[in-house]
Amino acid sequence: MQQPNANPNHLPEGFSYQAKALSAQKSLDLFYYLQQHLNWQQPSIKVYGKSHVIPRLQCFIADPNVNYGYSGSQLIVEPWPAVLDAMRKRLTAQLQIPFNALLVNLYRDGQDCMGWHSDDEKELGQQPTIASISLGAERKFKIKHKHTNEQHDLILQSGSCLIMNGHSQRDYQHCLPKQQRLKHPRINLTFRSIR
Ligand SMILES: O=C(O)CCC(=O)C(=O)O
Known part of the structure; x- marks a missing residue:
């Protein structure tokens, strides 16, 4: 197996990383606002037929006509808070993608994670x-990489934006591993376009 690649400039095709998409102050203000105001859930998902609560909190925000379930869990759909609707509109204009849904994850500390x-x-x-x-x-x-197992590591900083497109989902898996010593929370916003 190849060594993880810690250099964000050498991410595989389909992944691009911008460290300072939002200012430090804006990122912090938005973090506290969302932590307090979103309707956080901890749904269960089915893995090999067995139900498990997910190791993080989630909130699914979408336009009214959007219907999205993953790993057998149908998520409750919340309306767009103004601040996230404004961010969605900026990203839609910038990337020319009609984002109509947003999955928000709250990792309470380093015990919370997302698997491959x-x-x-x-x-x-x-x-x-x-x-x-x-x-x-x-x-x-x-x-x-799904076939070669070639791995890349990236540190996701507060205020950063990671874009995944092209064949990134067909060819690669991604995960957010546990970090046992980490005591601080993180929120991740993934804007999506659902048919
Ligand atoms: O928290 C992250 O950065 C990963 C989120 C993720 O993989 C997902 O929502 O599919």
Whole structure:
């Protein structure tokens, strides 16, 4: 297996990282606002037929006509808070992608995590573009090629934007591993376009 690649400039095709998409102050203000005001849930998902609560909190925000379930969990749909609707509109204009849904994850500390997966649900289409904004604690993000196992590590900083597009979901998996010693929370916003 190849060594993880910590240099964000050497991310595989389909992944691009911008460290300072939002200012430090804006990221912090938005983090506290969302932590307090979103309707956080801890849904269960089915893994090999067994139900487990997910190891993080979530909130799914979308336009009224959007219907999205993943790993067998149908998420409650929340309306867009004004601040996130404004961010969605900016990203839509910038990337020319009609984002109509947003999955928000709250990792309460380093025990919370997300396992290896690809965002390849059929509702996202063939080559989905996902815009992923990080707020709060820095976390390690891992990318692994599905066939060669080649790995890349990236540190997601507060205020950063990671874009995943092209064949990133077809060819790679990604995850947010546990970081046992980390005591601080992080919020991640993934803007999606669902058919
Ligand atoms: O928290 C992160 O940066 C990862 C989120 C993620 O992989 C997802 O929502 O599919």
